[in-house]
Amino acid sequence: MIGAYPSVVVRVVCALLSPFILMFGLYVVAHGHYGPGGGFAGGVFIAVGAILPRLTLPEELAYRLVPPAAGPLAGGVGLLLFLLVGTLPLLVGGSFLDYGAVEIAGLEASRVRYLGILVVEAAVGLAVFGAMVLIVDVLTGKDRP
Amino acid sequence: MIVPLDLVLFLVLIVTAVLALAVKDLLAATALLAAYSLFAALLFAGVLAVDVALVEAALGAGLTGVLFVIAILATTRHSSPRPDARRRWAVLPLIVAFLGLMLFASTGLPDRGDPDAPAQRGVSQTYLADSYADTETPNVVTSLLADYRSMDTLGETMVIVTAALAAALVLIRRVDDPSDRTDDPRDTPGGDADLDRDLGPADEDGYGGRGPR
Incomplete structure (x- = not known):
C-alpha cells in the first residue's frame, strides 16, 4: 500500500473495480479485430487492474494476486511470443511476419492471418502489461520478490 | 452561434x-x-x-x-525555482518564430478527410479494400498494425520492453550496493520510521521523541 490516506472507501472501490478492469482489458485485447483496442490499450488496462491493488491493498495480498516477478516475466514472454510468431512463417518458406504462409489443415490463408493477428495482439498485450508492472514495481521499490 | x-x-x-x-x-x-x-x-x-x-x-x-x-x-x-528564471524569456522570440513557421507550414497541408490527400492515394486504398478478404478483420486499424505493418509493431513492442528494462536498471536498488550503507546500515530500509523507533525511549515527555518544541 502506497497511498497517504488509508481510506476504506478507496480500498473497497479499488478492490471491487480491479477485477472488472482486468476483464475489460482482456476483452479489449480479444476484441481488437472488431472494434477499437488491441494489444497496447488492452495491456495498459490489464496493467491498471494489477497496479490498483498494489496502490490500495495490503502488500502481501497485492503481491499474492500479481507477484513482482510477473512484470519482467510477462514482458519477456510477450516479446518472445511475437518473435516466435514472426519466425514461424520463415520455417515454412514464407517471409518474416507473413502469417498467411503457414498452412494449417482446414483453414484458409485469411483465417490463419486472423489467428496470427490474435496471437500478436496477445503478445503485445503481455509485453505492455509486463513493462508497466515492472516500471511501477521498480518505482515503488518493491522489485525483489 | x-x-x-x-x-x-x-x-x-x-x-x-x-x-x-x-x-x-x-x-x-x-x-x-x-x-x-x-x-x-x-x-x-x-x-x-x-x-x-x-x-x-x-x-x-x-x-x-x-x-x-x-x-x-x-x-x-x-x-524548485529555476536559477535561470530570467534568462528563460530570451527563448520567447524563438518559440514565437517556430510557432509562426509551423502555422505557415500548416497552410500547405491537405484538409481533413480530403480524398486527394497524399496519404489517401498510396497503398492505403489497397489496404482498405482488401483487408477483410485478406485477414477477415473488420477493423482495418488492427489488421494494419498487426498484419500489414507488423514489423513496426514488433519494433514498438521491443522499444517498450527495452525502455521498461532500462528504467528498472536505472531505478533498482541493489542489496549489496555499498553507497546504500554509507551512514548507518540500520537507516537504509525505512528512513523516518526507523529513526522514530531508535528515538523511542526519549518519548516519555510526550513531545513525539523530537524534544521540546
Whole structure:
C-alpha cells in the first residue's frame, strides 16, 4: 500500500473495480479485430487492474494476486511470443511476419492471418502489461520478490 | 452561434497545458496533465480515431498519472525555482518564430478527410479494400498494425520492453550496493520510521521523541 490516506472507501472501490478492469482489458485485447483496442490499450488496462491493488491493498495480498516477478516475466514472454510468431512463417518458406504462409489443415490463408493477428495482439498485450508492472514495481521499490 | 466542438477542445487543451507548466504544485500539474490527455483523447475520438483515443485515455489520462504520482510520493511535491528564471524569456522570440513557421507550414497541408490527400492515394486504398478478404478483420486499424505493418509493431513492442528494462536498471536498488550503507546500515530500509523507533525511549515527555518544541 502506497497511498497517504488509508481510506476504506478507496480500498473497497479499488478492490471491487480491479477485477472488472482486468476483464475489460482482456476483452479489449480479444476484441481488437472488431472494434477499437488491441494489444497496447488492452495491456495498459490489464496493467491498471494489477497496479490498483498494489496502490490500495495490503502488500502481501497485492503481491499474492500479481507477484513482482510477473512484470519482467510477462514482458519477456510477450516479446518472445511475437518473435516466435514472426519466425514461424520463415520455417515454412514464407517471409518474416507473413502469417498467411503457414498452412494449417482446414483453414484458409485469411483465417490463419486472423489467428496470427490474435496471437500478436496477445503478445503485445503481455509485453505492455509486463513493462508497466515492472516500471511501477521498480518505482515503488518493491522489485525483489 | 454554434462553436465547433473541436475549437473548444483545442482551447481547453492549450489552457490545461499552459496551467500544467505554470503551476508550482507538482501533484496539481500531474492532474492537469491527465486532464490534458483526456481532452486529447476526446479530440482523437472527434476525428474518429477511436483506437488512438482509447490508448490516449488509458495511458495518458490513467497510467501515466499514476506513475507521476508514485514518483512524486518518492521525491518531492514542489517544483524548485529555476536559477535561470530570467534568462528563460530570451527563448520567447524563438518559440514565437517556430510557432509562426509551423502555422505557415500548416497552410500547405491537405484538409481533413480530403480524398486527394497524399496519404489517401498510396497503398492505403489497397489496404482498405482488401483487408477483410485478406485477414477477415473488420477493423482495418488492427489488421494494419498487426498484419500489414507488423514489423513496426514488433519494433514498438521491443522499444517498450527495452525502455521498461532500462528504467528498472536505472531505478533498482541493489542489496549489496555499498553507497546504500554509507551512514548507518540500520537507516537504509525505512528512513523516518526507523529513526522514530531508535528515538523511542526519549518519548516519555510526550513531545513525539523530537524534544521540546
